[in-house]
Amino acid sequence: MSDLLNSAEDAAFRAEIRDFVAKTLHPETREKVALGAPLAREDFARWQRSLYEKGWVAPAWPAEHGGPGWSARERLIADEEMFRLHTPPLPGFGLKMIGPILMRFGSEAQRTRFLPRILSGEDWWCQGFSEPGAGSDLASLRMRAVRCEGGWKLSGSKTWTTYAQYANWIFCLVRTDPEVKKQEGISMMLVDMASPGVSRRPIRLADGTEEVNEIFLDDVFVPDDMVVGEVNKGWTYAKALLEHERLGIGGVGRSKHLLQRVRIMAEAAGRADDPAIVAALAGFEIDVMAIEAFTLRLLAAAEAGERIGAETSLLKVRGTEVQQGLTELMLDVAGPAMLPERESPCAEEPFENVAYQFLNWRKLSIYGGSNEIQRGILAGQVLGL
Template sequence: MTDLLITPEDDAFRKQIRDFAARELDPDTRAKVARGAPLSREDFLGWHLSLHAVGWVAPSWPTEHGGPGWTARQRMIADEEFFRQHCPPMPGFGLKMIGPILIRFGSADQQARFLPRILSGEDWWCQGFSEPGAGSDLASLRTRATRIDGGWIVSGSKTWTTYAQYANWIFCLVRTDPQVKKQQGISIMLIDMATPGVSRRPIRLMDGTEEVNEIFLDDVFVPDALVVGEVNMGWTYAKALLEHERLGIGGVGRSKHLLERVRGMARAAGLDDDHETRSRLAALEIDIIAVEATTLRLLAAAEAGRPLGAETSLLKIRGTEIQQALTELALDIAGQSALPAAESGCLEPPFENVAYQFLNWRKLSIYGGSNEIQRSILAAQVLGL
């Protein structure tokens, strides 16, 4: 597909990214990403360490905290090219979520303690936001922190906690004041997963994997030094965090990567001249270009210091709809080839993992605030309804 970023400077930067990925990415990891297979902790961490070695692991961080100083355009190019080269996407809980929140709201001690370890990969973070009774309506959370001398006792549970099986730290939204309006009594706390009272139980998904988990917090002590910013300001911090998360959920690089993979499937199935298949591919390409242009505008606005608001909800909705539509088209093209052959139990290339990816990506329109919630945000904040 045609790239929006075509200046000579952009081309030189793209070549630098492409050459690095070709040289540094482990071939086995590349092959897994190319065929849409589930990735291991070692796959993610190996690529993380390669990026860290050249200072590229946190593209959006300020240079004083270890970022590479890339522009919004360069970050977009790098994201797209890494996907094109079949690099694993970096789990964002440390690099894209709690890291930026600590940079913006954390204490100097928290920044000095945690930011270098996020960059180096020594700490793997997971996100403790959703609860059994508080998913997209996070303000209804019931995990409670009770004040004691020197800190807090936290009790409650979190669910849908992605990659918690790999994590050694979790950042949690907890209720620190039950007497005020629900959004005003919430704080963000940093919890060592090895703390007594923290336990984990995997959740088996319909794709057969266990990448999400339940987290249980039973009278867990959290010292005052691990409360982010001011007590009871967690909702404000979380909104800022979710704006950044939704900006990335647009997933232009990932969508372009999958679009090319689906085109390859169409050729393999003899459907590259089929009118319906070509029409669906063309419509999805147009949608990706539109999301790319919108993402670039919002990245530039964020770089200029303008706070992001409801616009990120639009990216979240359209980006995830496009990605799900691509998996649906892939499944339609593959047909019965997406299922294991009865005699061998093997999947037929290039259609292996098509069913897995289709099932796994049903989550895209749910996490980060469901698309229904995003539409409500747009209706209220943009249309005034």
């Protein structure tokens, strides 16, 4: 598929990335990513160490905090190349979420303590936003924070906490004032997972993995210096996340990776010339092109100094629709070959993970603000309805 960003500088930058990945990516990890197999902690940790040593682990961080100083354009290219080369996408809870929040709203002490450890991978963060009763209506969250000597006592539960089993820290939205308007009584706190009173229950997903968890906090003490910014301003900080690094949210690199996998599957299934599959693939390829073209328009606007706002919700909606559509196309291409259970003796590549990925990736249109929430944002903030 054509790359639209390919000036001489772009090509040189792509080559630099390809060269680095070829030298450093562990073959076992590459194989797993190429086949859509589940990734272990070590796959992420190993790759994060390589990127860290190269100085590329946090593409969007400013150089003063340890970022590579890439432009938005270079970040898009890097993202695309990394997907093309089957590198594992690093979980973003530290690198893309709490890191940038601390840069903007955290104390000097918090920045000094946490940012280097996020980069190096010494700390693994998870996100404590959703609760059993607060999903799309996040602001109705109920985890209680009660004032005590030197800090706060937290009680309640968080859910859908991805990779909490690997995490040593969790950033939580908690209710510090139940008396005011719901958005105005929320604070953001940093909680050591080793604190007394923290427990975890893994949630088994339909695809058989346990990548998410429920987290219970029972009278967990959080010292004052672990509150982010001001008390009762947590909602503002959480919303600021929506403005950070959203140009890549259309997942163009990921979609091109999926297109490639569908092609490989169609070959393996002997259906590369099946007119229905050829037409469907072309349709998706064009869909991805449209997302990429829109991303580039936003990129150009950003480079011209315009503020990018709710328009990125378009990227989230279309990007996830296309990615999910491609996992559905994989089901059609694979046919009965996708039926054997994962790791059963009859399971065969490249079809073994197809159904599991279809199941797992239903989450794309649900997390990070469901696509219904994104359409609501577009209607409210862009269309003025």
